[in-house]
Amino acid sequence: MNIKSQKDFFCGLMFMGVGVAFAWGATTYNVGEGARMGPGYFPLMLGILLAVIGMAVTFTALVIESADGAKIGKWAWKPLFFIIAGNVTFGILLAGLPSLKVPAMGLIVAIYALTFITSMAEAGWKFRTTFILATVLAIGSYLAFVIALKLQFPVWPAFITG
CATH class of the missing domain: 1.10.287 (Helix Hairpins)
Structure with a gap:
């Protein structure tokens, strides 16, 4: 075939x-x-x-025949790296990593880190736009998961909340 x-x-x-x-x-x-x-x-x-x-x-x-055979291009290594790094960082910051003595930093810090790291995958990313996006995502996640669904996980780092 x-x-x-x-x-x-x-x-x-x-x-x-x-x-x-x-x-x-x-x-x-x-x-x-x-x-x-x-x-x-x-x-x-x-x-x-x-x-x-x-x-x-x-x-x-x-x-079905396509126009140009729809060839696969080169791997986009930079975006791939930043997307994976952002997700791994989110998981580590949200739950912590006890084996390496990394404490849980909470939902808000994890979302800001995820948004900033993954935004670096874009060619011309801007700090202001990323900050606004991270703020909207953090507020939306807090409202959806903590207020509406009443999920129990740290929202802020332990050194802030005590």
């Missing part, structure tokens, strides 16, 4: 891989049945749906 769109082909393979991994991981929870769903039911169905979408995208890439 001839691949007619490289981007769609590899995107479909990625969807299938993530969908299968997600569905497989969901089987470690109690799945239940349609009338009495367990905690693994929704992730299992979501993973299956993602894998089916991946199969459709991959099939389309093999059948």
Whole structure:
């Protein structure tokens, strides 16, 4: 078979891989049945749906001709690095890292760090715009997760709250 769109082909393979991994991981929870769903039911169905979408995208890439063959370009290493670094930093700052004696810094600090680090992936990022975005995200996250959903996790660093 001839691949007619490289981007769609590899995107479909990625969807299938993530969908299968997600569905497989969901089987470690109690799945239940349609009338009495367990905690693994929704992730299992979501993973299956993602894998089916991946199969459709991959099939389309093999059948439908694209204008230029939709070749895959070079890897964007700089954005990839900053996006991954931002997410790892967010997790470490939100929950802390006891093995390295890094304390939990809380939701607000973690969101500001995430926003500033991931914004550096953009070619011409500006401090002011990033600061406004981080502030909006921090306020929105506080309202959604702490006020509305009443989730229990540190909002501020322990040295501020005591």
